[in-house]
Amino acid sequence: xxxxxxxxGGPAGYEAALVAAQLGSEVTLVEETGAxxxxxxxxxxPSKTFIASSTVRTSMRRxxxxxxxxxxxxxxAEAVHRRVKDLATQQSEDIWAKLVKxxxxxxxxxxRLTSTNSHFSHRVNVTPQDGEPYDIDAEVVLLAxxxxxxxxxxxxxxxxxxxxxxxxYDLETLPEKLIVIGSGVTGAEFASxxxxxxxxxxxxxxxxxxxxxxxxxxxxxxENVFSERGMTIIPNARAxxxxxxxxxxxxxxxxxxxxxxxxxxxxxxxxxxxAGLGLTEAGVETGPGGxxxxxxxxxxxxxxxxxxxxxxxxxxxxxxxxxQGRIAMWHALGEEVKPLKLQTVAxxxxxxxxxxxxxATQADVDSxxxxxxxxxxxxxxxxxxxxxxxxxxxxxxFCRPASGLVVGGVVVAPKxxxxxxxxxxxxxxxxxxxxxxxxxTIYPSFSGSLAEAARQLMQxxxx
Numbered sequence: 001x002x003x004x005x006x007x008x009g010g011p012a013g014y015e016a017a018l019v020a021a022q023l024g025s026e027v028t029l030v031e032e033t034g035a036x037x038x039x040x041x042x043x044x045x046p047s048k049t050f051i052a053s054s055t056v057r058t059s060m061r062r063x064x065x066x067x068x069x070x071x072x073x074x075x076x077a078e079a080v081h082r083r084v085k086d087l088a089t090q091q092s093e094d095i096w097a098k099l100v101k102x103x104x105x106x107x108x109x110x111x112r113l114t115s116t117n118s119h120f121s122h123r124v125n126v127t128p129q130d131g132e133p134y135d136i137d138a139e140v141v142l143l144a145x146x147x148x149x150x151x152x153x154x155x156x157x158x159x160x161x162x163x164x165x166x167x168x169y170d171l172e173t174l175p176e177k178l179i180v181i182g183s184g185v186t187g188a189e190f191a192s193x194x195x196x197x198x199x200x201x202x203x204x205x206x207x208x209x210x211x212x213x214x215x216x217x218x219x220x221x222x223e224n225v226f227s228e229r230g231m232t233i234i235p236n237a238r239a240x241x242x243x244x245x246x247x248x249x250x251x252x253x254x255x256x257x258x259x260x261x262x263x264x265x266x267x268x269x270x271x272x273x274x275a276g277l278g279l280t281e282a283g284v285e286t287g288p289g290g291x292x293x294x295x296x297x298x299x300x301x302x303x304x305x306x307x308x309x310x311x312x313x314x315x316x317x318x319x320x321x322x323x324q325g326r327i328a329m330w331h332a333l334g335e336e337v338k339p340l341k342l343q344t345v346a347x348x349x350x351x352x353x354x355x356x357x358x359x360a361t362q363a364d365v366d367s368x369x370x371x372x373x374x375x376x377x378x379x380x381x382x383x384x385x386x387x388x389x390x391x392x393x394x395x396x397x398f399c400r401p402a403s404g405l406v407v408g409g410v411v412v413a414p415k416x417x418x419x420x421x422x423x424x425x426x427x428x429x430x431x432x433x434x435x436x437x438x439x440x441t442i443y444p445s446f447s448g449s450l451a452e453a454a455r456q457l458m459q460x461x462x463x
Contacts, residue, residue, distance in 0.1 A: 005124045007111045008144035010037030011318045012309030016325030021102040030111040035096035042166040054196035081169040113278035140332045147270035147310035155242035175263040182267035183210040192351035202232040215410045272311045296339030298328035348417040356420035359408030372398040375456045384444035397453040404432040433457040
């Protein structure tokens, strides 16, 4: 029986533990914060629960445009935050129960590599929350310790006025005037949610537009919605210093401008949790940003030591972390496994509307990296979108010029995270736009726009 030690209990760690246990290994999982790790307790699950609460208010406001009278809607911050924390705790407890049922030895505490005796033995020192430290010799070790919000030297969070996204749920009331610093995915998501809750939001972007790493048309669509709903967006701006005052915050920008607000939310990236892991002692190499270097089957530079999730910096998505963890265990235990293929990974930005992408991008096509044809259909032409008042957004589909193979797509729409799946399936299974076009869709439906885009691309094949 193989002995496995997994350090970190987030999606990468707990999914890996379940796979290894299912395949008959003796598995010890060490996690400091609780089953599910930061993803479940303070990051992904809480933020998406918070966002879901905000969309309720948006839906009620939209009802007035559909002929339905909606009374004034207020947000009980304490109730929202309590729901966020309760759901996170429930999810953590469910994961813990699943691990224990599978036979995983779950240890609350910390662990570190101390030495590598051979290719087949790695010593891990475990420091439990209750009890004395002890060593475990394991054939395989998985490092899945995640990442932590990046802290700037002159903008240190205090949990009161200057906040990371993990601290917002401790506020007793909603911010009166929130300054969000950073316009990447996390910044855009929280800015969108607070805006929907009626908060005065200013978004400081270091680039020309919000969501600089997303499809430019999609990013512009989201930015236009933000502006139309009253958000102040400051482009090409860099926050040099954030100061907490008696009743708010001051944000000093590089151009000399000073912004004032009640709170500042720092969303300037993440750093890997590698401190104290014993990487140097074990000979595990790190790459740019301090992230652990891995190959496509999650191996580090040391045989028998794997890494998965945010600590690798591959793609900071829970779905990718979970698959990295599973792949690591399948590979370590000699199971048939396919290397991680990022081209088929779908990603979603949980703004309102949502933004989902998969496969080839507009930048790939424009640069000539991926030869492709494209069709973009605005949602304003979709019957279901008109009925529900959701006309901000579009569907974009990419296919190979000759064969018509679907190679990528972008969706900006309500529940884009669900609508992207047909495009992901098409890419994964090498479907053509003709095959997608000939699939019957429900009428009226948002997904009808996907089939219509495919039909238009199919027509071009015969032109």
